[in-house]
Structures are given as C-alpha cells and as structure tokens.
Amino acid sequence: MTLTFEDFPPGRYGTFGPRHVTRDEILAFAAEFDPQPMHLDEEAASKSMLRGLSGSGWHLCSLMMRMMADGFITRAASLGSPGVDEVRWLSPLRPGDDLTLDVDVLEARTSKSRPNLGIVKFKCTVRNAKGEALGEMTSPILIERRAGAV
Amino acid sequence: MRFFEDIEIGQRRDIGAYNFTAESIKTFAAKFDPQRFHLDEEEGKNSLFGGLAASGWHVGSACMSLLVADGQRLAREATARGEEVAVWGPSPGFRDLRWIKPVLAGDVVSYANVVIDKRTSASRPGWGILTARTIGTNQRGEEVYSITASAFVPMRKSA
Numbered sequence: 001m002t003l004t005f006e007d008f009p010p011g012r013y014g015t016f017g018p019r020h021v022t023r024d025e026i027l028a029f030a031a032e033f034d035p036q037p038m039h040l041d042e043e044a045a046s047k048s049m050l051r052g053l054s055g056s057g058w059h060l061c062s063l064m065m066r067m068m069a070d071g072f073i074t075r076a077a078s079l080g081s082p083g084v085d086e087v088r089w090l091s092p093l094r095p096g097d098d099l100t101l102d103v104d105v106l107e108a109r110t111s112k113s114r115p116n117l118g119i120v121k122f123k124c125t126v127r128n129a130k131g132e133a134l135g136e137m138t139s140p141i142l143i144e145r146r147a148g149a150v
Numbered sequence: 151m152r153f154f155e156d157i158e159i160g161q162r163r164d165i166g167a168y169n170f171t172a173e174s175i176k177t178f179a180a181k182f183d184p185q186r187f188h189l190d191e192e193e194g195k196n197s198l199f200g201g202l203a204a205s206g207w208h209v210g211s212a213c214m215s216l217l218v219a220d221g222q223r224l225a226r227e228a229t230a231r232g233e234e235v236a237v238w239g240p241s242p243g244f245r246d247l248r249w250i251k252p253v254l255a256g257d258v259v260s261y262a263n264v265v266i267d268k269r270t271s272a273s274r275p276g277w278g279i280l281t282a283r284t285i286g287t288n289q290r291g292e293e294v295y296s297i298t299a300s301a302f303v304p305m306r307k308s309a
Contacts, residue, residue: 033211035218038240049239049274049302057241058211062182065207069184078185079198081206084247089240142198 003076004146005108005118013103013122016071018129019063021055023095029059055093060135063093064126067101077144079117085138091128098129106138110145117144151221151228153236154268154278154305162264165220165284168212170204172255178208191255199252206249209295213261213284239277239302247297251288259286259294266298270305277302 030039034056037044045053093099107121121140125133172191179188183205187197194202225235253259263284271277280303286295 033215035215035222037237048237049277054240056211056214057243058207058214062207062211065205066182066184069182074185080185080187080203081249083206083249084244086243086245087247088243092240 003072003143005077005110005120005143006146007076008105008108008118008120008143010105010108013105014071015100015102016067017100018098019067019100021063021093021095021097021099023053026053026055026059026093026095029062030056034058050092052092053095055095057087057089057093057135060089060093060126061087061137063099064101064124064135064137067099067126068103068122068124071101071103073141079142079144081139081141083139085121085140086136087138088136089134090136091132091134093134094128097134099126099134100129101126111142115145117142119143151225151236151238152303153234154270154280154303157265157268157280157303159265159268162262163220164260164262165213166216167258167260168216170208170212170253170255170257170259172202175202175204175208175255178211179205182207194254199254201252201254204253204255204257206247209249209253209259209286210247210297212259213286213295213297216261217263217284234306236304239304241299241301242279244297244299247295249295251292251294253286253288253294257294258289260288261286261295268303271302274302276305276307278305279303 038048102125104123110118124137126135186193188205191202228235263282265282267281281300283298
C-alpha cells in the first residue's frame with residue numbers, strides 16, 4: 001500500500017539501515033564528484049583536518065537519500081522536494097562504516113496552493129556503528145494526501 | 151586554491167557547466183535516488199517534473215565536481231606563477247539549498263558562486279571559514295539551483 005501524507009505524523013518515523021560503505025565506493029564517488037586529496041589519497045588524507053581517508057559529504061548525503069528511498073520514499077506518493085534547509089557534516093565518513101539513519105518528522109502541513117498534497121519536513125541523522133552522528137539533514141518532501149482526504 | 155587572506159566578500163566566479171544526459175541522470179539515480187521520475191522517461195513525463203529529471207543530489211554533486219575542478223585550475227595557475235598553493239579543508243555543511251526548477255535530460259547547467267562571508271575559525275587556529283552562495287542556471291537562463299555552503303580555508307603562515 002502506498003504511503004501518503006497521513007502516514008507521516010510529527011515524531012520519530014523510524015530507523016533505517018544498516019548500509020555498509022566500502023572503500024571502493026568512497027573512492028569512486030570522490031573520483032567523479034569530489035576529487036579532493038582528502039577523499040582520494042591515503043597519504044594526503046592522513047595530513048588533512050579529517051586525519052584519514054574520508055568520504056565526500058555529497059556522498060554521505062547521497063547515501064542518506066538512498067537509505068530514505070529504500071526505507072520509505074519509493075513506497076510513498078512522493079512528488080519530490082523543493083530543497084534542503086540545512087545539512088551539517090559532523091564527523092567524517094570512513095571506509096567500512098555501517099550507516100544507520102534516524103528519521104524524524106518535524107512538521108507535517110497541507111499545501112494551501114495544492115490541496116491534494118502535503119509538505120512533510122524531515123530531520124535525518126546518519127550514524128556509524130558506534131552511534132556517532134556523521135551528518136544531519138533537514139529537508140521538506142512533498143507527499144500526496146490520501147484519496148478522499150481533501 | 152587561494153588562501154583566506156586573498157579572498158574578498160563579493161568575489162564572483164563562473165565555475166563551469168555540467169551536461170545532464172539521460173544516461174548520467176539514470177546512473178546516478180540507480181545508485182542513490184531510485185525514484186521513478188529519475189529512472190524512466192515516461193514516469194518523468196507523468197510527474198510534476200514533466201520529463202526525466204535529475205536527482206537533486208546529482209545536481210548538487212555535479213556542482214561540487216565543478217567547484218573542485220575550478221580549485222584545481224586556480225592551483226595550477228598559482229603553481230605556474232611560483233606561488234604557494236592553499237589546500238582547503240573540509241566543509242562543516244550548507245544551508246538554503248533550493249531545487250528551483252527541475253533539471254531534465256539534455257539540460258546544461260552553468261554554476262557561478264559569490265563569496266558572501268568570511269570569518270576566522272574560533273576552534274581551529276590558522277583557519278578561516280568561507281561562505282559562498284552558488285547558483286546554477288540552465289541553457290535557457292532559468293535559475294534551477296542555489297545553495298549557501300561553507301568551507302575551512304587556510305590562512306597564510308604568519309610572517
């Protein structure tokens with residue numbers, strides 16, 4: 001059954017994962033989208049502020065997206081997102097990390113201009129296996145309302 | 151790459167353009183954002199986007215790839231002039247990312263950024279934090295993407 005706006009009341013929605021991240025994935029993403037030495041080269045990375053090879057922050061965000069997609073978005077009547085309020089990169093993504101994603105609904109409201117859809121503001125926190133928060137994202141997603149709800 | 155001291159608020163740079171082919175849109179979406187309107191032309195046409203649409207994370211990651219390439223260009227130019235090259239640090243994050251209009255297969259998005267703030271880091275001596283607004287514009291001159299992002303930028307070693 002397709003998830004609709006009504007399935008996302010404020011509060012904890014769920015925890016998703018784990019998603020294992022390999023060193024090869026980190027290097028491949030960095031080579032294509034973020035080829036800074038701290039994401040590609042062990043030696044340069046060890047001298048960087050992050051002290052060791054780390055994944056691109058954009059890779060981390062893309063993985064958060066994939067975990068949301070697998071967790072619920074591809075089963076929801078999602079119409080996409082207008083943007084992201086904020087992303088904070090808190091700790092580096094490392095090769096071999098097993099990621100989990102905590103998803104909270106901060107706010108759910110119906111659209112005034114398009115009464116058939118609602119706007120659900122999610123806060124997602126991605127953690128490694130030790131429970132350390134690596135990143136936080138706050139973003140609204142447009143989701144259709146249940147038929148007959150209007 | 152430039153040092154913190156060499157960067158002025160208001161500086162603007164064109165950082166390059168990215169061609170969103172149908173193949174690149176689907177490849178990215180299959181890995182990271184497998185929603186129907188990012189994977190299939192027909193599904194895209196029937197969605198709010200009106201065509202096969204790039205994942206917003208593809209639009210942002212493409213911007214990052216151009217920012218890095220631009221930095222590498224600046225570094226090569228500085229090296230050619232015999233100047234010291236700054237190695238930038240990581241980013242603490244971003245805010246106010248807007249996917250203003252869909253980016254559809256065949257679109258070419260040109261990105262430009264403007265420095266909007268610089269301050270010294272309280273926690274990391276020798277580093278500053280630079281904030282820039284980057285805007286992506288399609289081949290029809292329509293703004294499709296904008297973001298305000300920060301990065302740690304090294305200061306010149308004190309003389």
